[in-house]
Amino acid sequence: MKKRKAAEIGSQSANFHEGTRSEYLAHYVFSSFGTSVPVPHTEDTGIDLHCTLTETVGQRIWPVEYYMVQVKSTEGPWVFSSKKSVEQLFKMPLPIFFCIVTKKELRLRVYSTLNRLSLLEETPAELHLFPGDTHKGVARSHDETNKISLGEPILNFTMSQIVDAAFARNAKQILHRAISDDAWQTFLRRIGVPIFEASSHTTNEVKTSGRRGIARLRPSPEQKRMFDRTLRTMLSWLDRSMLFNDIRGHWRLGLFRRHLETKGSAGNSGKAGRWPRPYLNTCVGNGRTNRTARYRKTSTRCLMMWSTRCSMSTLSIVTGSTRSVWRKKTSRESENKRGRCSIQVANTPLARCVDDWS
Numbered sequence: 001m002k003k004r005k006a007a008e009i010g011s012q013s014a015n016f017h018e019g020t021r022s023e024y025l026a027h028y029v030f031s032s033f034g035t036s037v038p039v040p041h042t043e044d045t046g047i048d049l050h051c052t053l054t055e056t057v058g059q060r061i062w063p064v065e066y067y068m069v070q071v072k073s074t075e076g077p078w079v080f081s082s083k084k085s086v087e088q089l090f091k092m093p094l095p096i097f098f099c100i101v102t103k104k105e106l107r108l109r110v111y112s113t114l115n116r117l118s119l120l121e122e123t124p125a126e127l128h129l130f131p132g133d134t135h136k137g138v139a140r141s142h143d144e145t146n147k148i149s150l151g152e153p154i155l156n157f158t159m160s161q162i163v164d165a166a167f168a169r170n171a172k173q174i175l176h177r178a179i180s181d182d183a184w185q186t187f188l189r190r191i192g193v194p195i196f197e198a199s200s201h202t203t204n205e206v207k208t209s210g211r212r213g214i215a216r217l218r219p220s221p222e223q224k225r226m227f228d229r230t231l232r233t234m235l236s237w238l239d240r241s242m243l244f245n246d247i248r249g250h251w252r253l254g255l256f257r258r259h260l261e262t263k264g265s266a267g268n269s270g271k272a273g274r275w276p277r278p279y280l281n282t283c284v285g286n287g288r289t290n291r292t293a294r295y296r297k298t299s300t301r302c303l304m305m306w307s308t309r310c311s312m313s314t315l316s317i318v319t320g321s322t323r324s325v326w327r328k329k330t331s332r333e334s335e336n337k338r339g340r341c342s343i344q345v346a347n348t349p350l351a352r353c354v355d356d357w358s
């Protein structure tokens with residue numbers, strides 16, 4: 001086995017020095033779009049530049065987007081050789097761009113790494129991100145290495161082009177669009193929604209065309225846990241906000257929440273399924289069938305309480321395999337019963353659509 005040569009004092013690696021020169025050029029270019037902060041080599045964990053996209057207001061610039069850049073001086077892929085490295089990539093909270101610097105031509109090619117988020121299955125042991133224009137034969141593969149093409153570069157320019165004000169403005173708009181797309185897909189991934197969508201783009205053009213996407217219909221336990229947590233939080237807020245300006249929507253939302261909490265089975269809900277208000281819980285018996293006179297009397301009283309509060313005449317409730325519709329009567333028969341409202345129940349198959357509440 002060949003012994004590794006020890007570092008020699010007073011010298012430096014030639015490849016390391018060339019890579020540093022490429023970072024200087026990239027730092028200069030990305031600082032024309034906003035702020036650009038190089039990561040010191042002693043603190044480098046895979047990202048070379050932390051950048052912002054800024055807008056000018058009066059005599060000041062304000063950050064509008066945040067992103068990160070990895071710079072390379074060769075046209076090879078960006079390789080993540082371990083499962084831990086791949087996990088770290090997906091934990092990145094900001095959009096990431098892959099930049100290849102060709103020093104002989106003073107040319108920079110900037111690639112969006114949005115396609116990395118098309119990996120919706122379990123985390124692979126390796127991941128290879130290939131520049132699409134230099135490795136056209138590399139398609140998305142689902143083996144353990146997961147070779148993914150980044151597609152065509154979103155920007156391809158020389159140093160003489162970037163100093164042109166019009167070209168720089170156009171490049172800034174392209175970056176802004178790419179950052180927004182990446183940030184949205186990253187957000188969906190973080191809340192556990194296994195969906196990936198992307199649009200087709202042309203190098204150095206702002207407008208995109210068409211959309212493509214994939215989805216994982218059977219999410220992993222971790223994805224399901226994150227999605228359920230997010231959905232519960234959103235439904236809880238929506239439940240409170242609709243109570244003040246959309247009472248009908250509020251009760252429909254209550255039906256939907258109960259359906260989710262009981263996993264669609266009203267007969268086996270137990271203590272898990274609860275209506276948003278106690279008197280509706282009593283009205284439907286928390287999913288249990290109880291046809292005693294006492295139960296019917298309690299249900300009638302609770303329903304009348306609900307009707308009084310909402311000033312509505314019809315309520316549709318889905319329980320088990322039937323739909324029960326209670327209506328207030330205004331006939332002489334009701335008036336003769338000392339002002340009490342009688343309840344008329346009509347059962348129909350669940351397969352029919354539930355009518356709107358009147």
